[in-house]
Amino acid sequence: MIYALVFIALFVLELVYFKIADRFNIIDKPNERSSHTTITLRGGGVIFYFGALAFFILSGFQYPWFFLGLTMMTVVSFLDDVFTLSNKMRLLVHFSSVLLMAYQWELFEMPWYFLLIGFVVVVGVINAYNFMDGINGITVCYSLAVAGLLLLVNEKVEFIASDYLIYTILGLLVFAFFNFRTKAKCFAGDVGSVAIAYILLFALGTLILTTGNLIYILFLAVYGIDAVWTIIRRLYLQENIFKAHRSHLYQYLGNEARVNKLLVSFLYGAVQLLIGLLVIRMAQESVNMQMFFAIVLLLGMSVLYLLGKAYLIKKYVS
Numbered sequence: 001m002i003y004a005l006v007f008i009a010l011f012v013l014e015l016v017y018f019k020i021a022d023r024f025n026i027i028d029k030p031n032e033r034s035s036h037t038t039i040t041l042r043g044g045g046v047i048f049y050f051g052a053l054a055f056f057i058l059s060g061f062q063y064p065w066f067f068l069g070l071t072m073m074t075v076v077s078f079l080d081d082v083f084t085l086s087n088k089m090r091l092l093v094h095f096s097s098v099l100l101m102a103y104q105w106e107l108f109e110m111p112w113y114f115l116l117i118g119f120v121v122v123v124g125v126i127n128a129y130n131f132m133d134g135i136n137g138i139t140v141c142y143s144l145a146v147a148g149l150l151l152l153v154n155e156k157v158e159f160i161a162s163d164y165l166i167y168t169i170l171g172l173l174v175f176a177f178f179n180f181r182t183k184a185k186c187f188a189g190d191v192g193s194v195a196i197a198y199i200l201l202f203a204l205g206t207l208i209l210t211t212g213n214l215i216y217i218l219f220l221a222v223y224g225i226d227a228v229w230t231i232i233r234r235l236y237l238q239e240n241i242f243k244a245h246r247s248h249l250y251q252y253l254g255n256e257a258r259v260n261k262l263l264v265s266f267l268y269g270a271v272q273l274l275i276g277l278l279v280i281r282m283a284q285e286s287v288n289m290q291m292f293f294a295i296v297l298l299l300g301m302s303v304l305y306l307l308g309k310a311y312l313i314k315k316y317v318s
Helices: 002-023 044-058 064-083 086-106 112-132 138-157 162-179 189-211 212-234 247-255 261-282 289-314
Strands: none
Touching: 002 044, 002 138, 002 247, 044 064, 064 086, 064 189, 086 112, 086 189, 112 138, 112 189, 112 212, 138 162, 138 189, 138 261, 162 189, 162 212, 189 212, 189 247, 212 247, 212 261, 212 289, 247 261, 247 289, 261 289
């Protein structure tokens, strides 16, 4: 019953946000770099924060430092969606939020390199998540896959409160209703992509720290492959990697090859789900077997990715 009530509350809050966004003209206008052609409400992903807020309140305020960091990250991302803040302001808040997550993980009590590695991974994944939010449904499909995998592992390992993941999934389902459609009612915006990345990363990092098993980072393998190889290609072409673009694989598939964008988004989530199920199985094997699996998987994905992207560029772009 409580899950149903939270779902209804989140649904109503999303509708209220639409009224606010419409009133204050919080919209996303298409340009030459966009993958959409009509004006759409921006920032609907703020519902992910409210899902986390519901958990925070109903759980008796668990993970307070994480939630403070999430709140800071969400507020500055929302303001950036509306007003476009300076890079210094955003970086300062992001830096502080990542440190708060690290404090919640108790990384400051570990050797210094744990903090350094955690910081680099968190910042990298949050930015990748933001860059990958470019077509209808991709953020929600991918995030549902990752959240579902984490919930599945949590049934055996119990590394985090189950309601944390369940309320996250409820927020994703509400957003999917309005975003996973040919003509989306809203986009996640920076506030949505950054918030859900922060939420999922906290759970994933908690899992890795609890088990001491790094193989679970492959729950982000699909996004990782696309983001890393796209950055490498843009650096090779001497492009500004911080400037908006349409050169991810999913963008070539949806824009140039004219593959149904909802299908592309679904496939990104489905492929990650399948990989994640293999990861869960391999987590039971020896460290050497896990390393072998990870290397073969990433090399295989990279080859398929590069060949597929080269084909699309040659056929539809060159």
